[in-house]
Amino acid sequence: MAHSHHHCHCDSCGCGHHEHHHEHEHGSLRGQLVLIVVTALLLAVAVYIEKTFQLATWQLLLLYLVPYLLIGRETLHEAAEGLMHGDAFNEHFLMAVATVGALCIGFLPGAETQFPEAVFVMLFFQVGELFEGYAEGKSRDSIAHLMDIRPDVATVERDGRQTTVNPTDVRVGETIVVKPGDKVPLDGIIIEGCTSLNTVALTGESVPRDAGEGDEVVSGCINLSGVVKVRTTKSFDESTASKIIELVEHAGERKSRSETFIRRFARIYTPVVVLAAVVLAVLPPLFSGDFMTAFPTWLYRALMFLVVSCPCALVISVPLTFFGGLGGASRRGILIKGANFIDALSHVSTVVMDKTGTLTRGQFAVEAVHPDTCDEHHLLHLAAHVEHYSTHPIGAALRDAFPDESTDGCRVTDVEEIAGQGIRARVGDNVVCVGGTRLMESVGAQWHECDHVGTIIHVAIDGDYAGHIIINDQVKPDSAQAIRQLREQGVMRLVMLTGDRHEVAHHVAQQLGITEYHAGLMPADKVECMNQIIDAKAEKECVAFVGDGINDAPVLARADVGIAMGGLGSDAAIEAADVVLMDDRPSKLATAIAIARRTVGIARQNVWLAIGIKAAVLVLAAIGCATMWMAVFADVGVTVLAVLNAMRALR
Secondary structure, eight states: OTTTTTTOOSOOOOGGGHHHHHHHHHHHHHHHHHHHHHHHHHHHHHHHHHHHSOOOHHHHHHHHHHHHHHHHHHHHHHHHHHHHTTOOOSHHHHHHHHHHHHHHHTTSTTOOOOHHHHHHHHHHHHHHHHHHHHHHHHHHHHHHGGGGGSOOOEEEEETTEEEEEOGGGOOTTOEEEEOTTOBOOSOEEEEEOOEEEEOHHHHOOOSOEEEOTTOEEOTTOEEOSSOEEEEEOSOGGGSHHHHHHHHHHGGGGSOOHHHHHHHHHHHHHHHHHHHHHHHHHHHHHHHHSOHHHHHHHHHHHHHHHHHHHOOHHHHHHHHHHHHHHHHHHHHTTEEEOOHHHHHHHHTEEEEEEEIIIIIEEEEEEEEEEEESSSOHHHHHHHHHHHGGGOOSHHHHHHHHHSTTGGGSOOOEEEEEEETTTEEEEEETTEEEEEEOHHHHHHHTOOOOOOOSOSEEEEEEETTEEEEEEEEEEEEOTTHHHHHHHHHHTTOOEEEEEOSSOHHHHHHHHHHHTOOEEEOSOOHHHHHHHHHHHHHHSOSSOEEEEEEOSSSOHHHHHHSSEEEEESGGGOHHHHHHOSEEESSSOTTHHHHHHHHHHHHHHHHHHHHHHHHHHHHHHHHHHHHTOOOHHHHHIIIIIHHHHHHHHHHGGGO
């Protein structure tokens, strides 16, 4: 775990600015709301004055310019900036042209003045922007809950005194003090004290990790028991917590297919619309015989056409939907590295899984005890004694099954490990041998076969066969449920790959209801298998690979969607995977696919909603049945509806 920080290639934005940015965001939303209310009041006053007093057109213009400039200042500024940078056709530009046109139209002979409309278009546009800002803040917050791992303060020892500072101010090599209950603010090495650390926020593993002098600690963990002093090895921006947060914050930048489609669409669409509007304003009056009388009417229609055609609803709501999906997933402990992977996840038709550590726990446990001459308890008790000093995972499994062996007063002496065979030791007055069949044969014990699948440990007492213990890697409790859910979601093909023996693979596959599995594979064989599976799939479909990441990096990278389990422990996984399931539960995979499908569905609804309503009002505008108010609804109203719909993706 200690080394999971160097390789994040994101353009670092320095996560220290995040807090200020957040406050600024809230402030600007409040400011925007105040602006909208004030403008609405001024607009009402202006309309009242216009109705009550007889004013000249230019006086009216001055009257309406006050609310117009108040609310439209920023939009006009953005439009001008766009023009300077050669990015003329943005929504701000369309709004500016339409409203300035509406302000000027009244000066043409025989035309109606459109001042209130112009102000209203701007006002409503800002309402739309307010919604968008709020929704974006919301989806940021839903990602920000991950920021629970972001430490707010660090206690530094300087000149013998402890001071509390912002973690960004701590330099590499300084000593920080972490008290029980504090978050570890920066990566470093413990130089004094010992404690246990809760890494749940980072890895989802709920078992606390013990750490003492000389051990590395990573930022984002919570210190549980003791006060420790830590010498920092990384600056705040380089620390693990910042890296993970950055990973999430940059997720929005990887565009999904539908999103890039919309960007391309807007680039072609906007100039076409502007041209169409110009044609609409100029051609009909030319053919009408009396240009000056007809021109104002058609100019007004053209301006409406512009307002309606602005593609905000699309450009805003689709990325927002994906952003919401990313946020909703991260709430469930699923890190998706970009909108494009939400797209891919929603098309998954084949799921390939690694066995050990993904479907199984990767830890051995005693599954059955078959005694021959003594009772089960006694057999386990002896085996656990003999294996007490063994470093092998099997020894650990036996000790876990019989934890209280230190209290029963048995003396264990003359322990000798026989390489490749097992362990012989003296327990009290008996010589006990624990190991494989070769060890049994060498002491002359009559061992016999067992029909259970797993690792079989034989026990002999003074050369007589006493029975055997079956040890197995445990299947995770929700693996079977995960397989079932994937099937229900219509994932056609489920494949299990493992380096384990055939009979073990068969046993696990049977337990979980997997029909297709490949056993005895080396890492290179896994990639080979993966290639065959990818070659066999249909055009639009995607293949997902799920692994626990340690040796699965090449396969993760090869899949359309690489999914790492509890993968924050392993660098290679974070690097190679596109989706990281923060805890070790395979059923999260089904959740991830469900979230992705829902998100893509909502994005689709938004596209059709926006295009449908706009098309209708465009037709009305061109034939002169629409009013500026309808035009504004078609633009901003649809945007607001689409944004509200996009917010559903958060849940």
